[in-house]
Amino acid sequence: METGKILERLIAFPSVFTSEDYTAITDYAISLLAPLGIACHRIEAPGGGRAGLFAATGPAGPGGIMLSAHLDVVPVTGQSWQTDPFVATERDGRIFGRGTSDMKGFAAAAIRAMANASRRRLAQPIKLALSYDEEAGCVGISQMVSSLEKTIGLPDLCVVGEPTGMQIVTGHKGKVSRRIEFRGSAGHSAGAPGHVNALHLACDLVSALRVMQEGIAAKGPRAEGYGVPYSTIHVGSLKGGGALNMIPETATLEFEIRHLAEEDIDGLLHRIDALAAQIAGKARDTRPEAAVQITEFNRYPGFDIAPGPETELLAALGAHLPAGKVDYGTDGGVIAAQGIPVLVCGPGDISRAHRADEYVTNAELSECDAFLERLTEKLETGLPVTRPTSPPA
Incomplete structure (x- = not known):
């Protein structure tokens, strides 16, 4: 079973996270692993249309190392590819x-490492987590994780294989995404002073968020x-208005906060809620129907692990030091x-991700294969890692 051949098949599944159904890619992975006697637990998404997988080979129960990947991808719409993005094309x-x-x-x-490990006598198990809708904000793993302990058991260590050039990464920021809808009053633009322009309210909040960001960066x-060594507030969408001579009755903005573990994220969100309420409250002096509604539509935690035996283990297996951190999120x-x-x-x-002509090199895959082979050899003799007895409070 060759990594390149498996990758070719995986690419052929257009598992775009916005698709109605991309369960076929998970079923393909199961078709490679289950016949080898590898325990496979298919985790159906609550709404259907996608599925995850927890798999394990070796001694049953807790312990060992879990490899983690997501099977979904971002859309290719509007991108100018030189080749078919869903046909693996090798060149140079x-x-x-x-x-x-x-x-x-x-x-x-x-998947290749799991298949190879299934033919070995392991002292500790090797495990696999394949998630869905990671690109939507780690949605899949959030829905799957409650099944981890009762299916394949909690591992001693999880390696999330996001593209780091095989450099060890010890942390990433968490993220909260929110939608804020301002309501003003509809009317003809000729009478604008007597109305509340919902776009103006939203822009007032955007200005306040920019000031808040400056404060976070400074203090x-x-x-x-x-x-970026501090938490960031980013407004990514602002919509409102239908015609130039109509006062926008509603305006909707979406923003995200990518926050450090040290950040008081709930305190920060409370400040933003208070700012939005203050803006809407002032607008009600002009029109009583002015209002604001806030909806949180995604949240995932960050993590930060101090360098220690886990980083030493990966480095001994061929991963690269010095360890670093990343600003983007992962299932980790x-x-x-x-x-x-x-x-x-x-x-x-990661600089190649989400762009046209995304690629990985054969040399990079070979390096990863060698790393996972050494990992499997280590699991034949056991690992100097102790599994935590309970989640953090």
């Missing part, structure tokens, strides 16, 4: 296709190792919240 030592770096390359290598918690934060030590390390480069 590079394999092009959507998800090659992020992160079907690691998924393919992990907020900082953590070295990140590209959700897994770490279960009390499981997590490190991020995988082939490819």
Whole structure:
């Protein structure tokens, strides 16, 4: 079973996270593993249309190491690809296709490692987590994780194979995403002073968020190792208005906060809620129907692990030091919240992700294969890692 061949098949599944149904890619992974006697637990999404997988080989129960990957990818709409994004195309030592770096390359290598390990006598198990809808904000693993202990058992360590160039990553930020809808009053633009323009209310909040961001950058918690060493507030969408001569009755903005573990995220959100309420309250002096509604539609935790035996283990297996941190999110934060030590390390480069002509190199896949082979050999003799007895409070 070759990583390149598995990757070719994985790329052929257009498992875009916005698709109605992409369960076929999970079923393909199961079709490779189950016939080898590997315990496979298919986790159906609550709404259907996608499925995850927990799998294990070796001694049953807790312990061992779990490899983690997501099978979904971002859309290709509007991107100018030189090749079909859902056909793995090899050229000059590079394999092009959507998800090659992020992160079907690691998924393919992990499936191969599981297959090879199934023929070995392991002292501790090797486990696999394949999630869905990671690109929607770690939605899949959040829905799956409650089944982890009762299916394959909690591992001693989880390696999330996001594209780090095989560098060891010891932490990433958490994220909260919210939608804020302001309501003003409809009317003709000629009478604008007597109405409340909902777009103006939303823009007032955007201005306040920018001031808040400046304060966080200047005086907020900082953590070295990140590209941006403080929490960030980002407004990514602002919609409202239908015609130039109509006063916008509603306006909706969406923002995210990517926060450090040290950040008081609930305190920060409370401040934003208070600002939005203050803006809407002032507008009611002009029109009593002015209002604001706030909806949180995604949240996942970050994680931060101090360098120690886990990083030493991965380095001994061929992963790269010095250890670093990343500003983007992974399934690792959700897994770490279960009390499981997590490190991020995988082939490819995040700078190639979400872009046209995404690729991973054959050399990167070979390096990952060698790393996972050494990991399997280590599991034959056992690991110097102790499983936590309970999740953190």
